[in-house]
Amino acid sequence: MSVYDARLARRAVLAGGAALGLAGAVGCSNAGRGASGAGNDEATKTRIRPAYERYSGVKPDLSGAEYKIPDAFNKYPANPVQAISAAPGDGKPITVTTYTNTPIPPRLEQNTFWQEFNKRVGSPVQVNLTPSVDYDRKFATAVAGDQLGDVFLVGNVPQTPQMLAAKAVDLTPHLSGDNIKKYPYLANLPELAWNSGIFDGKIYGVPIPRGAISSQVMYSRRDILAAQGLKPEVKSADEFVELCKALTDKKLNRFALATAPTQFVRNMFDIPNTWSKDGDKLVSMFEHPGHEDVFALLQQLWKSGYIHPDAYSGQNLDMKTRFANGSSPLVQDTFSGWPTYLQTMTDPKAEIAIIAPPKHDGSGQGSIWLGAPAIGVSAISKKAEARVETLLGYLNFLATPFGTKEYLFRKFGLPGVHHRIVDGNPVLNAKGFSEVQLGLMYQADGPWTIFLPEHAGSAENEFNAMKSVVPTALDNPAAGLYSETSNRKNKQLNDAINQVTDDIVQGRKPISVWAPAVKKWKSDGGDKIAEELAAALKSSR
Template identity: 35%
Template sequence: MPVSRRTFLGGGLAAAAVAVTGTPLLAGCASDKKNSAAVNAAVKLPTYQKYGAIKPDLPGNDAVLDAFLKYPANPVKAITDKPGDGQPISFITNIPGAIPPAADNNQFWQAVNERLGSELQISMASNDEYPDKLATRIAGGDLPDIINIPPTTVQIPGLLKAKAMDLTEQLSGDGVLKYPFLANIPTVYWKGCVFNGAIYGVPVPRGMSRTTLPLYRADLLAAKGIKDPAPKNFEEFLALAQEMTAAKENKWAWTKPPLPYIRQMIGLPNQWKEEGGKFTSFYEAEGSSEALEAGRKMVEAGVVNPDTFSAKASARKQWFNGGIASFDIDSFVAWNQYYADNTAGDAFSVNMLDVPGFDGGQGKPWMGSALNNVTAFSKDSKHSVETLLKIANWMAAPFGTEEYLFRKYGLEGRHYTLNGTDPTPTKTGVVETGIGLQYISDSALALYWAGKPDVPQRQHAIQEKIADRLVYDASYGLYSETLSKDGARLTKQMTDLENEIMSGNKPVSDWAPAVKNWLSSGGEKIRGELQQAFTATSGK
């Protein structure tokens, strides 16, 4: 049967739960019958009630995000009462950027505390260090009031059952309407918070904002006389990359081989495909070797920066921003981040390629993962569940509200200046506001960039182009214990081989036996668990 949006978004976190360390974070965390697919499917999810006070310039739909060409004038102040209870509230999270100044030297953080009516005590770590920090806190029984649970956390059902508050009574059905901005999160995202027959957290939604396609430096392509590139097949795509490569000038088309994009050209599954209750991984799907051969061909052609296989992600982003590379495969979130990190001046311009078929026609873009994380509340918290939910509700106030403007941009004058109605961050603003509030809760991403209406226009346009062709991961909403415990190890083996093949160190013929080994080492067991969960819910 076709994979619906409901199936796709139905518990993205559970399906993506894979091991980071290879060992359980908590003794006894293994899931049991209380986490069966049938029991979880019976949970009445929170009612969706869209917040209608703000009208987008370019409306979205179930897949396409709302776009705004400027920040609305006179933003709505949507919350009048302070959500806190006067006592300190602790939170642990990852931080994608540099660790900001501490609260006693951070006027934004101080202003957040004042608005909340409680001191927010945040324990932060970098993206790379966070899994280990979280594991240490769990093992030590030292959990804060609010916990950012990433998709890579091992055996999530057991962890949440042992350590987190059950929020079903407060959020199920119309109960969520007491928290209007949590109700503004579409119901389907809440499926990713259901474990053990209960709602155990608040979703931080992503979906389309995480859809990943080639971003390109439109200004660099325009300088070569290339406007609105639209390759019709792989050969034209490769020719475009060759045109944008000048190795003697230290310029390459690509930051890294765009293997996921090639797989979308060929029409491979988005992680897992389901047909008649039978699941197929993209590793084993027909065309997987062809995709690797095409990636190897790009590296051999010299259109990929030769340092790509040893470079960190941060270095590849610097290549793109600095003009050393003109293409990078990444998401709509990264598109905005590139503008935030822009060092090329006003000429800097980014756009995104559509997906052609490998041999012509149209390709099949992959929908991004449903959730960034689930936010759980510690069972041992001394705060009431209502207080913690009011904090999350405040954090989820959507684009166009006064709360959103403050939460994302800070205090006018210190953290941003207004250009018309658009907030432009100051250097101090960039440094002080990055304290991770978006990982407590958040509204769906709005397409917007201050002072540059062409950015959301381009983003909205490409989303409308691909919306009807999106391919969803059939495993979303279906928990696999083997995937949770062994997924990271199994995936790393395949990723390492992909890189060896594309770099020319191993032949493409090594892929087929590696897939057989992947299946016998756990892939077949993952398939069986997903199929069993799918059957138990009859595809719901």
């Protein structure tokens, strides 16, 4: 066991592998850029940063470049191009360690998609899937036990840069500058996303890009609102409360909000996206004085019964179910959840719209928080270094973009088996939805594309929704920066302050406990995180 492994094993026992980090939770800001060491200055990163070469093989119906949002497509090309001329595999097994946000798929023996996927890869792919909520703990155990797959999604462990130096292949010779052009679909990944894979002047991982699509917004069931003569628009906090009141009907077991709309309310009061800059310093959003008003409004929504009573006791899937069946016509979620909601809504007349956050006082539109450029990073194990080109070829295969045969198969499986063709578009059936969930999008993926074949017009609806709020979204100045203290303590710190938040909203504690809780958060590690991230930000300019 290496010195690093021994340290990790001890810390995993003490901390339960518990910190929230690189594996991709919303709001995570612990990934690579600005990691400790002298190799993070701009000159160094310019030398090593992969060249960007945008894929232009298919023209979108709606181009999002001007608005910094994904392109949208109404139709899948009738004659998709073959992006990969030869299977990337070498015939030997490819083992993968990653997570999933969907039910575990059927085993290989019962999974037609998986069997065909292995044929097209040219190697049997063995995927070790873990539910995302448990991934950090499982990842820490795998690192300590030297049980990582050939390809692994980087989870959160102490001293992540040191872990990668010990466990992962340095990909710089393969991906820096024009070297990446050997893998054209990795070269198509957004430039900012690569910050998450660069540590100490070296490229250790391939990012999984998201960006604007991972921004959180308030979804609404337009059809339910319309049936009551309501519109998915509010111009002030008071109007939002009135909308929630109108949508709540306890006789029908209907509660306006599936979960507490904490971030949406913060958007009304100009709370910054995780961090804000004050000269060379970073200030936590927890310190914003608007929180007293935020909590007063959230308490009002809870006390009035406008938030589902199980909002704090259920799982992530529960809020989707409440929205889909109409028992909660409003839910806060990321734009990337749009396809899942379409797939889970059984009413053919169901429609989705978003509600833009207003300024609380009615003085204009508020600003949502812009999602992080990447939700995770996939690295290659040093044990598989002899096969690094094969494994990069595999990740390149997974990053093939919309409009290709590979993308069509990866997302929709085989025609007649996993999807049916509706108006020229592939639509997953139940077998397809079950079998294709191999966690492929948490190994590597191309830039997100808005394509929603389940319902005609949905792609344009989501595109216009993003267009209406993303251009004015607030970014997180620390997105992609690395803090060791955050890596070790972020989960414990946030669990503590989130518990105080929940207690305040549900009326178990008064709003006056917020200021002491923030003071404790700062002294327990928040101030140290701010210092480390500020130093990383300064060195990355």
